[in-house]
Amino acid sequence: MSISSHPIRSLLMVVTVIAISGCSSDPTSDLSDYTEAVKNQQRSAIEPLPEFKPYESFVYAAADLRDPFTVPTFTRQQAAVASNKPVMSGVKPDFERPSEPLEEFPLDSLRMVGTMEQKEDNWALINDTDGTIHRVQPGNYAGQNHGKIIRITEYEVELTEIVPDGIGGWIERQASIAISE
Template sequence: MRLVVMTFLTIAAISGCARDMTDLDQYVAEVHAREGGRIEPLPQIKPYETFVYSASDSRSPFLPAVQEREESNFNNGIRPDDTRPREFLEQFPLDTLAMVGTLNLGGGEYALIKTKDGLLHRVKEGNHMGQSEGRVVEISQAEVKLIEIISDGLG
């Protein structure tokens, strides 16, 4: 039974491979004989006018207006004391120092300051800390108040 089915399928497959292509040749001849379609001409393209942005030197509307400051020869007389010896805590920015407590010792009040590397230091009023000439002016249980000398760029 299997042999009969295989033989029938083989004959059907071979019969489809005939060399008679007259119907295909006839169809190709019909297609070539047809009149070609008419293609419309392409529309005229207008040249694009480029836009030159001329306000690039102006102030950006998304930034706040900067007011020009008048240069003044105002001198308030506040200057850092370059003659005093530097203290250890002046090498650290203030944001790397933390107050962790206070200490009353011999009638004087000290603040305990922790550096970023975990060392504790005690400061009292008049000591300096931070990189902007910060001088301790008041110590309380909650905070240490400093006065810093910060340049405004004009002197």
């Protein structure tokens, strides 16, 4: 039997010779060359680690002070003396008068939608959150802070509200409802 009579054997021999010749070369020769080059490089000095400051814990020094979430224990007279204000300003809401429909709503939820004028009388048209339009004039009340309507212009309704002052009394505060566009 000759080599040419068995083509599969011939092919197998050729593949074996190629595989063995491929194993004889060093596949990591380029890696070896690179590691030698790195080893031969001049080494630079490593910088020293920075010096760390020790952690200083926070010391809470306000433990002896008054708790800001509790009501102060001083009286209204002490507060008035401390603030150089008179003890009673005389301003307080009239709890005896009947409440008006617009006093059920917060002032910022009310919208002025227009004005009406007849002879000397001016009225403002106020829309509440329910969609109802109310006709008001100076002397009427609106908002939840006892807001009395003082003046009506074509652009706004001016009110004076009576609000708590935080120390047991009442103060007046100016407010307005501007016309909606």
